[in-house]
Structures are given as structure tokens and as C-alpha cells.
Amino acid sequence: MEPKNNFHVGWQGFLPEPAGQGNTMENDKPLGRKANMLSNTDSTPPPKSGLTREVQAKIGQQLRAIYNDVVDQGVPDRFLDLLNQLDGGKPGTQGGDSEKGGA
């Protein structure tokens, strides 16, 4: 259940190794200094942290793009009608909504 990888530790640890980048365990050999658990945070500054930050930014962008795609569609008539219908059976009063609400 709890992933063994250090996924949640930060953005350094999760770049895929399957492609044989071989980067991951270089710092695995015992270092003379105290074996700090987070060795890759200070002993090997990850060269791709910039890239992962890019990926993180890209994730945010794509997420918002997909989301805003829908938001930009506004309120479908279906829901205006529904609201009018539920709201004491007032018929088509939606004429002034957009001016009034502003939001």
C-alpha cells in the first residue's frame, strides 16, 4: 500500500530507471561520511531536478487546461432550466443572469 519508492519524499526520486539511465544507485556505495538516508538530496545534486520541475509545471498546466476547457463552456441550458424549474416553477427568467451575477 505504501510505496517503497521515495515518491512522496520529493521530486528527485521518481524518474524512471527502466531505460537504463543508470543514475539511481551511483551513490549507493558506502560513502565515507555518515550514511545519510536522504543521500540523493545532498550528496548527489540531481541534474534533472530542473526537468522534473518542468514536468510538475506541465502537469499543472495540462490539468488546468483540461479543466478550464469545461469551465469555459459556461452553464448549459439544461441547468438553467433545472434551476428555474426547481425555483418555484419560474419560467425562463434566465435573461438577466449573466449581467447580474458578474461572476
Added chain:
Amino acid sequence: MSLDPSLRDAILGAVPSLRAFAISLCGTVDRADDLVQETLVRALANIHSFQPGTNMSAWLFTILRNLFRSEYRKRRREVADSDGSYAARLKAHPEQDGKIEFGEFREALSKLPEEQREALILVGASGFSYEEAANICGCAVGTIKSRVNRARARLSDLMAIKGSEDFGPDQAVRAVLAGAEGN
């Protein structure tokens, strides 16, 4: 009963975002719109329990999420392969050029555990604070933070690994950044 116009405006103002959230949960617009409709019906029936001055969006999101949760569980029992068919459906529209780069992203998104996906969307797209998202999901703030972090890590991982089938991970990431031109 007649609805206070300011409440009505607040509800209408929240609908576009509610739909976006619902689609991200349901995967299809039809199901999502049904969910939004059900949410609005439920909300108006309980409008007296809404506290004026509090966040209408958050209130509606909470209702929608609760409805989705119960509906989703029901459906899950009915449709065993919900995840597989969902992924297939997402892949089925590669023609629209502008959407290609999202195809991969959507697919990765669909593979996230539901709790991580909703947390990521609430915070990363809907613009709720961690606290608000925690209220909507009925869990601790720390839980939301951890779900969001894991969702981001998993997404990044999924997108990179998928690309590595064709070309190395760095290339894959670059392709995603450049709009997946290679595909």
C-alpha cells in the same frame, strides 16, 4: 419556495466548475452532467442548511463528491472493468490534433487512484486550498497534501514510463512538453 437571487447566482456561478470536477471524476460528460443535475436537486432541497457567507462552491462540491462516491461504488459492482473501458474510451479520439497531447495525460490521470485524482484536481485545478479540499473530502489536511504529492509523482512517472516504450524517458518528457509531436 423561492430561491434567494444571490444564492441562485452563486449556484449558477459554481456550475461550470462543478461540471469540470464531475467530468474528471466520471470520465464521461453525460454521466457527469447527470451527477451535476442530481447535485443541484439535492442542494436546492437542502438549501436551508447552507450557511450564508460560506463558500457555495465548496458546499456544492461536497454534495457532488458524496453523490459520486455512492454512485461510483454502485457502478463499480455492476461494471467490473470500469477502469479498462474508461482508459480505452479515452484513447479512442486521437484524431483531434489539439487533443493529442492531452490523450496521454488523460490516460495517466485515469490511472490514478480515485482519491489521489480528486485531491489533485481540487487543489491543482479547482483552486481550493488544502483546507477546503480536506473539508470537501472529509479528511485531514495532511492526507490531502500527501494525496496530491503522490498524484503528481505518479502522473509524472506514468507519463515518462509510457514514453520510454518508444524512446528514452528524457525524449518522452520532451515530447510531452513539445506537444507529443512524435506520435
